[in-house]
Every structure is written in C-alpha cells, then in structure tokens.
Amino acid sequence: MRQFLDGDREAANGLVDRYQKRLYNLALRMTGDVLDAEDITQTVFLNAFLKLSTYDPRFKFFSWIYRMTVNESLNVLKRRKPSVTLEGGPEMPVAESAPDRSAEAEDRVRKALLGLGPNDRAVVVLKHFLLFSYQEIADVLEIPVQTVKSRLYEARERLRLILHEKIEEPC
Amino acid sequence: MLTQNQIELIHQEIDGANSPQQSAAFRTLVEQNPEARTLAAELRSVTLTLDQAGQRDPPPRLREAILAALAERGRVRSTWWDILSDPVKAILEGGRHMTRKTIFIGGTAVAAVVIIVAGALTGFPPAFYKAGTIGGIGGVEQAARYRGRAMTEADVTLKNPEIQTLLQNEQVLALVKSDAFREIMQSASFHTLQANSTYRALIANNAYQQLQASDLYQQLRGTAAFHELQTNAAYQQLEANKAFRDLEAQGAFQQVQSAAAMHQLEANIAYRDIVASAAYQQLRGSAAFTAMQSNGAFQRLAASAVYQQLQASPAFRALEGSAAFQQLQSSNAFQQLQSSMAFQQLQSSAVFQALSQNAALSQLFMQQVMQKN
Numbered sequence: 001m002r003q004f005l006d007g008d009r010e011a012a013n014g015l016v017d018r019y020q021k022r023l024y025n026l027a028l029r030m031t032g033d034v035l036d037a038e039d040i041t042q043t044v045f046l047n048a049f050l051k052l053s054t055y056d057p058r059f060k061f062f063s064w065i066y067r068m069t070v071n072e073s074l075n076v077l078k079r080r081k082p083s084v085t086l087e088g089g090p091e092m093p094v095a096e097s098a099p100d101r102s103a104e105a106e107d108r109v110r111k112a113l114l115g116l117g118p119n120d121r122a123v124v125v126l127k128h129f130l131l132f133s134y135q136e137i138a139d140v141l142e143i144p145v146q147t148v149k150s151r152l153y154e155a156r157e158r159l160r161l162i163l164h165e166k167i168e169e170p171c
Numbered sequence: 172m173l174t175q176n177q178i179e180l181i182h183q184e185i186d187g188a189n190s191p192q193q194s195a196a197f198r199t200l201v202e203q204n205p206e207a208r209t210l211a212a213e214l215r216s217v218t219l220t221l222d223q224a225g226q227r228d229p230p231p232r233l234r235e236a237i238l239a240a241l242a243e244r245g246r247v248r249s250t251w252w253d254i255l256s257d258p259v260k261a262i263l264e265g266g267r268h269m270t271r272k273t274i275f276i277g278g279t280a281v282a283a284v285v286i287i288v289a290g291a292l293t294g295f296p297p298a299f300y301k302a303g304t305i306g307g308i309g310g311v312e313q314a315a316r317y318r319g320r321a322m323t324e325a326d327v328t329l330k331n332p333e334i335q336t337l338l339q340n341e342q343v344l345a346l347v348k349s350d351a352f353r354e355i356m357q358s359a360s361f362h363t364l365q366a367n368s369t370y371r372a373l374i375a376n377n378a379y380q381q382l383q384a385s386d387l388y389q390q391l392r393g394t395a396a397f398h399e400l401q402t403n404a405a406y407q408q409l410e411a412n413k414a415f416r417d418l419e420a421q422g423a424f425q426q427v428q429s430a431a432a433m434h435q436l437e438a439n440i441a442y443r444d445i446v447a448s449a450a451y452q453q454l455r456g457s458a459a460f461t462a463m464q465s466n467g468a469f470q471r472l473a474a475s476a477v478y479q480q481l482q483a484s485p486a487f488r489a490l491e492g493s494a495a496f497q498q499l500q501s502s503n504a505f506q507q508l509q510s511s512m513a514f515q516q517l518q519s520s521a522v523f524q525a526l527s528q529n530a531a532l533s534q535l536f537m538q539q540v541m542q543k544n
Contacts, residue, residue, distance in 0.1 A: 012238065022226075152182070156182065160217045
C-alpha cells in the first residue's frame with residue numbers, strides 16, 4: 001500500500017490484481033451491466049490513485065476502495081435513464097460451457113437483485129457475493145451494524161418473495 | 172406469526188452469525204414452528220441461489236485498461252510500461268481513457284503488444300508436453316539412441332545390447348514375465364502414457380514415486396470418488412490455487428459444518444475468494460468432493476507435502492485428469508507393478524521407454540522375452 005502511495009508500478013499491478021475481480025463483481029451485481037461494471041472498476045482505481053492524498057492510512061484500505069465502488073455504482077445508477085435500467089444492458093457473462101439452465105439462473109439472480117433498492121442491494125452484494133461480515137459491511141457503507149442487519153433482512157425477504165414468485169419479478 | 176426476534180434469529184443462523192446458544196434456540200424454533208421452518212427453508216434457498224451465481228471473472232482487457240489509464244496519469248512509471256505503451260499511446264490519447272471504446276481498443280492493443288513482445292523475449296508459450304518438464308518438476312531424458320529416428324522392429328531384438336543389459340537383471344526378467352506386466356504391455360492406456368513426455372518426467376520424479384508408494388494413495392486410488400474428483404475440471408482449476416490446497420489440507424471444506432469453524436474461516440480472505448468462485452460453486456455440488464472432504468485418508472493425503480507439490484504442477488493436474496492416466500491408475504495390474512523396484516528400474520531405461528510407446532514393438536518385445544530362458 002505504501003509503495004502504491006509512492007507511485008510504484010509493481011505495487012499498482014499488485015493492487016489491481018488483488019482487487020479488480022472483487023470490485024468488478026461488486027459493480028456488476030450493483031448495476032447488472034458488464035460494461036458499466038468495467039467502467040466503474042476502472043474509475044475506482046483511477047479515483048483511488050487521484051485521491052490518495054485524502055486516504056487516511058489509519059483506516060482499512062479495502063473499506064475505502066469498496067466504498068468508492070459502491071458510491072460510483074450508485075452514481076451510475078442515478079445517471080441511468082429509467083427505460084434502460086433493467087433491460088438495457090448486455091447480458092451477464094456466463095461461462096462458455098455453462099448450460100442454458102445456468103444462464104437462466106444467472107438472469108434470474110440479476111433481475112431479482114435489480115428488484116431491490118440500491119442501498120439494500122449493496123448490502124446483499126457485499127454479504128453474498130463478497131462474503132463480508134456485518135461489521136465489514138458497516139465499515140464499507142459507514143452505517144451502524146444494526147442498520148446493516150435490518151437492510152439485509154428486509155432485502156432477503158424481498159428476494160425470497162421475488163424468487164419464490166410471491167410478488168412479480170421486475171421485468 | 173413470527174416475532175421480529177425470531178425472524179432475526181433465522182436470518183442470523185443463515186449468515187452463520189448466531190452464538191451456540193442462539194443456534195440451539197433456532198433449532199428448537201424450526202422444530203416447533205412450521206412457519207419458522209418454511210421461512211428458514213426459503214431463505215436458505217435464496218442464499219443458495221445467490222451463492223450459485225458466484226463471482227464472474229472480469230474480461231482480460233480490464234486489467235490492461237486500468238493500468239493503461241493509471242500510466243496515462245503520468246505518475247505510475249516503469250521502463251517496461253514505457254516500452255510497451257508507446258505503440259498504443261496514440262490510440263489512448265485519441266480520447267479520454269474512460270470511454271468503453273477506448274478501453275476496448277487500448278486494452279486489446281496493449282494485450283497484443285504484450286503477447287508479441289513477451290513471445291519474442293521468452294519464447295512463450297512453450298509446447299505443453301515439452302520433454303523433460305512437468306511444470307517445475309525435474310524430468311528425464313528421452314531415449315537418446317532413438318531420438319531423431321523412430322524405433323523399428325529391428326531394434327527390438329535380444330541382440331540389442333541395451334535390451335540384453337536390461338534382461339540380465341533377474342528381477343527385471345521375472346517382472347516382465349509376470350502376468351501383471353503382460354497385461355499392462357497390452358494396455359493402450361499404458362502406451363499412450365509412455366509416449367507422453369510429461370508422464371515420463373513424472374515417473375522419474377521423487378515426489379511422484381513417494382506418492383505412488385504411499386499407503387494413503389494406494390488406498391484412495393481404488394475408490395470411484397477419488398477418481399471422479401481428480402478428473403473434475405472445477406477441482407483441477409481450484410487445485411491450481413495454493414490457498415485452496417492449503418485450506419483443503421486443513422480440512423477447511425469439511426469444517427464448514429461447524430458454525431464456530433465457519434466464523435473463523437469467513438475471516439480468511441482467500442477462503443472467501445475460493446468459496447465465491449464459479450469453480451467452487453460447481454465443485455460443491457459434487458458428491459465425490461463431499462465424500463473426499465470427509466475421508467480421513469484423503470485429508471491426510473491432501474496435507475502431505477508430496478501431494479501438495481504435485482498438485483502445484485499444472486502438467487501433473489492435466490495428466491491426472493486424463494482418461495489414460497485414470498484408467499491405468501485404477502488397474503490392479505498397474506498398481507501391482509508400481510510398487511515394484513524392478514518396474515521402476517525398467518521404466519527408467521531409455522530403450523524400454525522408447526519401445527513401450529508403441530503397441531506393436533511392445534508385443535514384439537514380449538515375444539522376445541518369452542523366448543528367453
């Protein structure tokens with residue numbers, strides 16, 4: 001981290017290798033769009049680089065960079081036109097050899113996640129796709145642990161209703 | 172109607188966040204309350220659906236695009252970057268680094284330049300089955316006498332001094348006259364493997380010899396679940412990851428049954444990455460994987476240095492996943508031969524290596540041997 005702060009290219013490579021997949025997945029699940037996820041991931045690394053002077057080393061680097069990813073994803077979602085929110089983006093990537101069933105499941109998850117509000121979605125993605133603890137989610141989103149729990153439980157309840165077709169699936 | 176506390180207890184159990192006392196309360200609740208039982212089952216189904224989606228690999232161009240954008244900012248510098256970036260700078264500077272089009276064009280151009288330059292400098296990619304290398308494991312020389320020309324029937328004769336020397340050893344002679352050896356010499360899998368330089372390198376490797384001689388391996392290679400796991404593509408992909416091998420050696424994937432161990436594991440970032448990977452999501456549905464993770468012999472084998480060393484080799488994993496290797500490993504005759512010193516001696520002989528790659532020459536060799544008193 002110190003080397004990255006000093007502008008070391010090898011350290012930059014290391015940080016990109018370590019975080020790009022996780023940040024990309026966070027952005028992908030937040031937006032449901034592979035191109036937005038690529039843009040967001042790149043923006044976050046650039047912003048991290050540009051805002052190094054504002055980074056306080058007393059705090060965890062990962063909380064800082066994940067927070068930037070969530071915020072950038074929320075910005076992208078705000079800028080989107082409502083008409084393209086759910087159906088406008090390219091399909092989620094699925095392994096080449098994956099059977100159709102896998103693509104269907106992936107699409108189902110994508111639509112269910114997009115049926116959540118962005119703040120609730122962020123909690124679900126951090127919990128289920130990045131496997132963060134309640135405390136880590138609270139650190140990233142800068143909210144109390146109790147708020148993390150209540151958002152997560154409400155979001156999961158909504159997902160339960162969507163996935164079990166008790167309420168209409170969003171598009 | 173469930174209370175808020177009961178709902179929270181169910182969610183926390185799903186997240187593995189309950190204390191042992193809370194978990195006990197949860198179990199009592201779902202046993203006694205059908206509504207709680209239904210909610211818990213449906214929430215588990217939701218988490219399973221999300222888990223199965225797993226993490227996706229970012230496109231390869233993304234890394235290059237990020238590094239290109241960082242470099243463009245002018246503060247992250249290196250000689251390598253300066254060399255590689257010049258041809259694509261014009262493209263990158265044609266627009267802002269943040270556009271998707273630029274990312275695609277620039278990333279692809281960088282990747283192409285990297286591949287071309289790296290190929291010119293290093294000769295990469297090498298031939299996979301390059302003689303004598305199996306991903307860092309020391310290899311053996313091919314039969315020097317027959318290198319550059321094919322071995323012919325004329326070479327397979329008792330007059331051949333190399334064959335004479337070989338058969339002067341009584342233990343080797345006894346071995347080649349045994350039923351097990353005759354069976355193996357008729358096996359297409361054996362000829363296929365003998366023709367594979369990676370396999371020949373492997374049999375000369377100490378770690379492999381130790382593995383073959385270990386009781387644990389002998390015990391496991393007779394089981395269907397072990398075979399199935401070794402040929403599972405997702406397992407092979409995960410075995411390439413040191414963190415996975417380390418966790419497997421610790422029995423981590425068995426421990427997830429215990430809430431306390433689960434909490435400990437969740438703090439491990441490598442574990443999280445593995446569990447979130449698409450390969451693991453595929454693997455965890457495999458009955459063979461589950462069976463092996465709860466198999467004491469497999470756990471001890473996975474924790475052994477030789478197994479870890481061999482699994483770290485991409486070539487070994489590829490070989491292990493091949494049908495010929497699997498077929499041979501599950502053959503009783505081959506297992507019998509593997510434990511014989513005479514067979515190891517024979518396998519290390521250049522002339523035997525050369526002739527055993529060919530079914531017709533192998534048959535001729537056996538005819539010659541059987542004529543010898």
